[in-house]
Amino acid sequence: MSSDTASRTLSLPRWRSLSADETDCRLSLVLEDLPLVRLRLERGDDLNIHLEYLCSERPEQALWAACYWLFARDPGCQRLHWHLVEEPVAALASGLLVRAEQVGRYRCERSLFWQLPQPWLGDALAAVYPQQMQITAGKRHPLRAPKARGEVYRRFDARVGAWISLRTLEIDHDLERFNRWQNNPRVLNFWQEGGSLEQHRDYLSKLEVDPHALTLIGCFDDEPFAYFEAYWAKEDRIAPFYPVDDYDRGVHMLVGEETHRGPHKVASWLSALVHYLFLDDPRTQRVVAEPRADNAKMIGYMQDQCFYCEKEFDFPHKRAALMMLGREQFFERCKLV
Known part of the structure; x- marks a missing residue:
């Protein structure tokens, strides 16, 4: 992934294109002209994610979009390590995030992420x-x-x-x-x-x-x-x-x-x-x-x-x-x- 700042788009199921400003250490996502999330990224053996801004109108959608973006951009990435001040109750309940041992740390596992039925199944979900x-x-x-x-x-x-x-x-x-x-x-x-x-x-x-x-x-x-x-x-x-x-x-x-x-x-x-x-x-x-x-x-x-x-x-x-x-x-x- 280039270290130069770049604007990229990625189509998402049943959404319009998701836009991103991305560097090696920053990621900002915008959906339908609405800022969704702004992240600070620490790259090493693991990808650590620090939340700087989260859309209050669509908090879980914003977390999902960030996970999707990072997994889609790097097919070899198997997990994301999130650092969050507030407990992401809905994301934990759905399986999007899993608690880690340290307080304020959460994981998104690639193998769990792709088992979430939405938005892939749409209205067919029951x-x-x-x-x-x-x-x-x-x-x-x-x-x-x-x-x-x-x-x-x-x-x-x-x-x-x-x-x-x-x-x-x-x-x-x-x-x-x-x-x-x-x-x-x-x-x-x-x-x-x-x-x-x-x-x-x-x-x-x-x-x-x-x-x-x-x-x-x-x-x-x-x-x-x-x-x-x-x-x-x-x-x-x-x-x-x-x-x-x-x-x-x-x-x-x-x-x-x-x-x-x-x-x-x-x-x-x-x-x-x-x-x-x-x-x-x-x-x-x-x-x-x-x-x-x-x-x-x-x-x-x-x-x-x-x-x-x-x-x-x-x-x-x-x-x-x-x-x-x-x-x-x-x-x-x-x-x-």
């Missing part, structure tokens, strides 16, 4: 759905919450300089796009779900009423580029092949637009998809996938995002690789910016 077990088709599993509708996740990814968002698929709006993607020879080779518009309407209609599946459209800067199926693994065909937990989530992934292929784009959307699934229910401890075992490129992309291959196994229609990523591993090695 309380944790209560647990009641039930049996469906001989499988015992928790009753699932009603499925979300509309946009469920949004975040600005500085690595690609674009908004990455997820919204639920709407059949009438997305059918032709889905049909075109599935009939792409590259996609057809792995999904084997080519067909007519009516066949795909039937395919999506069945998933729409299936409580264990959620169909999603991935967008960069609100331009649709990918289709994802998120599913509860306990009720899925994958369940017999490993010791599945009640809240494990699985994913099927399809990038339909050629302009949004490539390792840098995969790193953005795959981390966003996994982030959403871990935030959607804090009881989810693992995200799993079962790509074809010979799909070395996709398996490699997943391993770059900390997935590991548990084993290979045989589905009736393919030889699959069981890919897994745990919550703790994802947030401890968090590459989000």
Whole structure:
């Protein structure tokens, strides 16, 4: 980070751009012409933060924005050490800050920060759905919450300089796009779900009423580029092949637009998809996938995002690789910016 004073901007979820005046030892943030926070920074083995000004109208938003800025500017930074005169009650309650041993000292841990559901989930955020077990088709599993509708996740990814968002698929709006993607020879080779518009309407209609599946459209800067199926693994065909937990989530992934292929784009959307699934229910401890075992490129992309291959196994229609990523591993090695 340069020692010269610089004015920079960083887009924030559901906010206008956040402006900063920043040096090696000072940081001032302004949001929508409102001064948010002014900090003195002490750099060494740890980053120590001394508060000089905090907006009284938006105190927690100001603390959150400062943590976000510092983590986003330095992906290698794992914790921030705050020195505060007054106890940050709301920030402690949310998990944004954690008390340190010394009086007036608090920590912000990167692994905790990215588990805070807001502002990433927006209006999709709801309380944790209560647990009641039930049996469906001989499988015992928790009753699932009603499925979300509309946009469920949004975040600005500085690595690609674009908004990455997820919204639920709407059949009438997305059918032709889905049909075109599935009939792409590259996609057809792995999904084997080519067909007519009516066949795909039937395919999506069945998933729409299936409580264990959620169909999603991935967008960069609100331009649709990918289709994802998120599913509860306990009720899925994958369940017999490993010791599945009640809240494990699985994913099927399809990038339909050629302009949004490539390792840098995969790193953005795959981390966003996994982030959403871990935030959607804090009881989810693992995200799993079962790509074809010979799909070395996709398996490699997943391993770059900390997935590991548990084993290979045989589905009736393919030889699959069981890919897994745990919550703790994802947030401890968090590459989000």
